[in-house]
Amino acid sequence: MTTLLFIEQVLNGLQFGVMLFLMAAGLTLVFGVMGLINLAHGSLYMIGAFAAAAVAGATGSFVLALVAALTAAAAAGALVELLVMRRLYDRDHLDQVLATFALILIFSETTRWVFGSFPLFLDIPDWLSGPVTLPGGIEYSLYRLAIIGMGLAVAAALFWLISRTRLGIRIRAGESDREMIAALGIDISRLYTIVFALGAALAGLAGAMVGAIQSVQVGMGEPVLILAFVVIVIGGIGSIRGALVGALLVGLTDTLGGLLLPELFKLFMDTSSASSTGSALASMLIYILMAGVLIWRPRGLFGGTA
């Protein structure tokens, strides 16, 4: 195994982590601020991807497609908050899980109704396609570099929003004591709608960006949702910084584990069984990581301060 391969895999891990961050950020905000478990977050990711594919198909513009993904997911998020979530804040987590699971089914079947059962086509725009040569002779996909760049930019913008703006102060206040901030005259239900729509928009953006290199199909959000939950548990529920660190950790562990474990097993096994046991173990690795983190810090890496 060469250094070049290793560096390329680190970049892949970063790109995967950044995508997970976009998903996990919304999830952790909603959970932290509203105390709500939203299983339908994966559906918002799917809505973003489908909106992007539809608009890109109609107009041919990738930028418009991204705008459409953001708008559609934010709108769907706001609608869900107004119609469904609002009734669930005082309920048990189990009720929330049931209701948001129902939303997954409703969104999936509605999407199939509108777009059909076959996967849609969404491609990378010409100006982002193809490989670029990085210093050191590494050939790497320009689009994946763009994903990393955009993800880090979104992370920076979120930090700024949470720590420097009035909205951010309200969000943090809502997180620590929602009754008090309501008593201080802040319209808490409007704040909740905004937070929910913001989280949904991030998920939609992730869906659209990833949709261009994967398949846009019904049910695409659920596998990512599970990983996003792992990320927020590792990072500490409610913490944006935790979500970023957790996402990068999960991304790197998953990618490098898949590369290194089979190599390790090859030292004392034949190639075929080394690759099957190695990859089986690699797919468990992030859950082992999660268990380890929880033993060491039961509230997650950045969860203790909340």
Add this chain to the structure above:
Amino acid sequence: MTLKSLVAAACMGLMATGAMAQDDKIKVGMITTLSGGGAGLGIDTRDGFMLAMKMAGDAAPEVVIEDDQRKPDIAVQLADKMIQSDKVDVLTGIVWSNLAMAVVPAATAQGKFYLSTNAAPSALAGKGCHPNYFSVSYQNDNLHEAAGAYVKTAGYTNPFILAPNYPAGQDSLTGFKRLYDGELAGEVYTQLGQTDYAAEIAQIRASGADSVFFFLPGGMGISFLKQYAESGLDIPVVGPAFSFDQGILQAVGDAALGVINTSQWNKDIDNAANAAFVAGFQAEYGRLPSLYAAQGYDTANLLLSALARADISDAEAFRAALKAADFDSVRGDFSFSANNHPVQDIYVREVIKEGDVYTNKIVGVALEDHSNVYVDACKM
């Protein structure tokens, strides 16, 4: 979805009223995936099957269609319901091998016939074979064996092979290696349902392979091909037909152009049955048929041919009538091996663009009159 099944059921109901006089009408139960991630495959299977039934007119049996949602437990419940309350004589339609494993042994043990439109796991071809179980599609290993044979005859000496880490994925790589016995640049198992292949593509780049064989059905294949095209690698890619089927090619787009894949059917196979099928399917549903539709259509025609030759209440005679395979297959020559799996040619196809539509054309034959390796393990 339920709406569509209802409409289909209603249509069948109308057709059935014509023959109400005999109330011992044959009943066929179709369990297939009509909702959720893999629904495209089940819908094509159903549409191909029902097209043949429609063409048969009054000779068609009654068909009960249910959606298994790609879940083994639901498939089992549906099979029980169809056998016990609908009193079906024949079951068919399952797309996925794990669902077939849950349903087929129980159904055949109760004396029902099962005709497979797609799934044909090795367990049902070898030790678990049954006289009432017929696979009309292939044996699961076949297309992978053909890919191995193609890679070998095309002169590649260092392929990199990858498949998801689940039984069909392991069978796939085993099947490939059965007929390709040379060196491998690498062998990788991915996670089932994996959507990002950057890590595997980096390994392929580093391995110095001269070709790539992959088996990644459904959305996995779309993701892999798009990312592969994007990575700048230009090593030739070979795979079984599943990732290049009519239903998903449009979602892969240019990334699939020129890819070699193996299949027992294509829309340009030159025979009258195939021409009638392709034209009929397009006229009925307004899209090109897929491999799954062709398999559904052949299964229906096999069933119709057997119903015409024998009475289903005489199981022995009906079994012989099925085994004779006296129908015009869209694949041309078609017969059954000793373990009730097809003996057929497997073709090499290339992905091309016809106008705006991505599709396949046949460029050669990978294996002629190919059977399967489990015949000897089957004692029946």
